[in-house]
Amino acid sequence: MWTKALDGLLTHLFKQGRLNVTYPDGITRPYGSGAGGQEVTVTLHDPTLPRRIVMSPDMAAGEGYMNGTLTIAGDDLFGFLSLAMTNITSQGQPWFRRPLEALRWFKRRLDQFNPAGRSRANVAHHYDLSGELYDLFLDADRQYSCAYFAHPDMTLEEAQAAKKAHIAAKLLIEPGMRVLDIGCGWGGMGLTLARDFGAQVTGVTLSKEQHGIANQRAEKAGLSDRVRFHLTDYREVKGQFDRxxxxxxxEHVGVPHYDAYFATVERLLASDGIALIHTIGRAGPPGATSPWITKYIFPGGYCPAMSEAVAAVERHNLVTTDVEVWRLHYAETLRHWRDRFEANIDRVRTLYDERFCRMWRYYLVASELTFRLNNQVVFQFQLTPKQDAVPLTRDYLYCDKSARLRHAAE
Known part of the structure; x- marks a missing residue:
């Protein structure tokens, strides 16, 4: 029964290219017209996979690849996922899967319910992995977010530095300003704002690993008097900040907590202050996170539609003074991460095991292709309580970087 159901699903979905599937009983069936020239062959080794793929394709394909019960000829994961995403985007779900997709939609608010205790557990799941793992694929500053490829031939280090400079320009930072970094990671942004712009930075994170490393970096750089990182939830921060x-x-906040998030920004921001929120988002309407991503990579995570984020901003005393959309910058960032990860795969294997390597590869490839093929983007929202807190045109963002640094020093 389930083999027949999967056959119907794949017949409906695959029109472009060709997907050859060898079922657990040894029979191979082709799907797609072959148009476009892309051809991928997969083998299902587990007799439960047909049922699981019909019920939840994202979860079953991801787990099958991780566990080695779904194998791809030549281990061409990039080709398999790009072929699948292209066809699914074009064809949409068949009628018999729509109730299951609707269930995912209704369940999403429960998946995104992130009170402080659950947020800590979610953060630990991903960010408290071995620090050596992140050294193997991130840039030297450990920027674990979208880089800004102002020029296509930039290295990853150059593009991450350009990202920080672009954000600093939007913040219009002056020496001595009090800056709050919500979700400070390993401290790279806070250290940059303190060192290069003379800011007094407070960073907060829920990751014990990130917290310890960020403060070690501040001490090593001689910046402990200007930047301090705290292990605390953003909702618990007290005081007032210029930026x-x-x-x-x-992406880790969750739709049920958007009002609490922007109420916190409003409470902590000075009356003439500026906030810059940089987040992955979706160019289309609201949706639901892949169940595989939720279970294995980012529990509690969700990338919002612009309408969801802006609606929450509008309910608070904040003016949206600038919205910028970065389209393929994250795809290029992920390409660099994937290349570095694969170059260091043997070292990753010594830290964890083969299953972890396959899981992380699936995460990096699927994420990159989501930006390339599924209209996932990055939003930057510039917010302030005071309408004239920023210049009336965007010219200030594109002045010479050295001139900005001289201005900050003065």
Whole structure:
């Protein structure tokens, strides 16, 4: 029964290219017209896979690849996922899967319910992995968010530095300003704002691993008097700040907590302050996170539609003074991460095991292709309580970087 159901699903979905599937009974069936020239062959070794793929393709394909019960000829994961995403985007779900997709939609608010205790557990799941793992594929500053490829031939290090400079320009930072970094990661943004712009930075994170490393970096750089990182939830922060920056953290907030998030930004931001929120988002309407991503990579995570984020901003005393959409910058960032990860795969294997390597590869490839093929983007929201807190045109963002640094020093 389930083999027949999977056959119907694949017949409906695959029109472009060709997917050859060898079922657990040894029979191979082709799907797609072959148009476009892309051809991928997969083998299902587990007799439960047909049922699981019909019920939840994302989860079953991801787990099958991780566990080695779904294998791809030549281990061409990039080709398999690009062929699948292209066809699914074009064809949409067949009628018999729509109730299951609707269930995912209704379940999403429960998946995104992130009170402080659950948020800590979610963060630990991903960010408290071995620090050596991240050294193997990130840049030297450990920027674990979208880089800014102002020029296509930039290295990853150059593009990450360009990202920080672009954000600093939007914040219009002056020496001595009090800056809050919500979701500070390993401290790279906070250290840059303190060292290069003379800011007094407070960073907060829920990751014990990130917290310890960020403070070690501040001490080593001689910046402990200007930047300090705390192991605390953003909702527990007290005081007032001239600037608030949050890079790659809003994806962990969850729709049920958007009002609490922006109420916190409003409470902590000075009356003439500026906030910059940098987050992955979706160019289309609201949706639901892949169940495989939720279970294995980012529990509690969700990339918002612009309408969801802006609606929450509108309910608070904040003016949206700038919205910028970065389209393929994250795809290029992920390509660099994937190349570095594969170059260091033997070292990753010594840290964890083969299953982890396959899981992480699936995560990096699927994420890159989601940006390339599924209209996932990055939003930067510039917010302030005071309408004239920023210049009336965007010219200030593109002045010479050295001139900005001289201005900050003065």
């Amino acid at each position: 608030i920056v949050s890079v790659g953290m809003f």
